[in-house]
Amino acid sequence: MSNAVSLILKNPSIRISATGVFCFGFAGAATAPYLSVIGIQELGMSDRGYALVMAAGALISVAASVLIGNLTDRLGSYRLMLAICAVSGFVGFTSVYLLPSIGSFALAKVAFIPLFTALYPLLFANVRTETASLPSAEVASVNSGIRAVLSLSWVLVPGVVGVALAESRNMLPAFLFAGMASLACLALFVFGMAKPDKSLRVRPAESFFRAFAAFSQRGLWLRLLAIALMTAMLHMNAAVLPLIVTDQAGGAVADIGVLVGIVAALEIVFIIGWGYAERYVPQVAILIVGTVIYAAYLFLLGNITAVWQAYALTGIAGLGAAAIISIPVTYLQNLIAHKAGLGASLISVNMFASAGIAAAQFAIGTKVTDYAGTAILSAAAGFAGALLVFFLDRRRS
Secondary structure, three states, X not given: OHHHHHHHHHOHHHHHHHHHHHHHHHHHHHHHHHHHHHXXXXXXXXXXXXXXXXXXXXXXXXXXXXXXXXXXXXXXXXXXXXXXXXXXXXXXXXXXXXXXXXXXHHHHHHHXXXXXXXXXHHHHHHHHHHOOOOOHHHHHHHXXXXXXXXXXXXXXXXXXXHHHOOOOOOOOHHHXXXXXXXXXXXXXXXXXXXXOOHHHOOOOOOOOOHXXXXXXXXXXXXXXXXXXXXXXXXXXXXXXXXXXXXXXXXXXXXXXXXXXXXHHHHHHHHHHHHHHHOOOOOHHHHHHHHHHXXXXXXXXXXXXXXXXXXXXXXXXXXXXXXXXXXXXXXXXXXHOOOOHHHHHHHHHHHHXXXXXXXXXXXXXXXXXXXXXXHHHHHHHXXXXXXXXXXXXXXXXX
């Protein structure tokens, strides 16, 4: 992993991408914990309206990532599209702060912020281009290092924002903080990234829409389904952990924040560890092992009877989550390896698909069983995803 850190620090473009990922994470970590509070309680949006806005925003985010990824591949440069995404984030976040209303909140969530979220896969696409000549193990290690930077922002920022707004009348300043993070991204891309050499630009050999044929590759959607089943376990944990800890285990609300913070901190350490392991162990093998570990964690979480048991599970939770968080970044990019922008857009597709799968699992699970049973259902589905990856890529593992 030391080689990966060295590459990140020494290569200006990769270093800027890593800093951009931190600023992107800052914007998300500053606002995500308070979205429902701001939208529903402070601005007066209905529960149904909030749900529709969130669903529309997620769908538009996926579409934006795919379209922008394809467009960036054709432009041959990431600087312009990264800057546009950063501007969109600045406009969206600051408009909610300056003009707080249901309308500004809804417009930001379905138009400006979805475009900003396309920045995340674009940064990994930029890194992919910069590391194209490196061995695959080093590429994966660099990706893991940059993904650890995102986790770091989620460890540091929520607590800082919470303390900063402790005496505030509302949580709207969180959107101002996110807007400033977007502005920092813009400054990075405009002043830090080199302008592309137009003389080196290669004219695309295929039309804009024909490029989407890359999504029809054999096995791509099955692999994407498998990764989504694995990643859905993370969404499920976010939904059931608070409920199981405060109900079944008899814990306090304060325990939730502590548990999440511990796991997030451990994830950073384990992401670095998995990145080092990728130099010696096939990527697919690490992904499968990490998924099995996290599935075991969810199964055990569903059977806890005391809050100390939840704390005892933080180690394996962080170990498994670190693999599921970091390894799919490179795995998904490799599915469309010859198109960095489109390949990276699969990261957003996976985020959307896994969230949808987790929502369906939660709806079905809570109808036929309790929260513990729902966690176990998700663990079984994640394990099935691991088996599917093993079946499809057993030669590589």
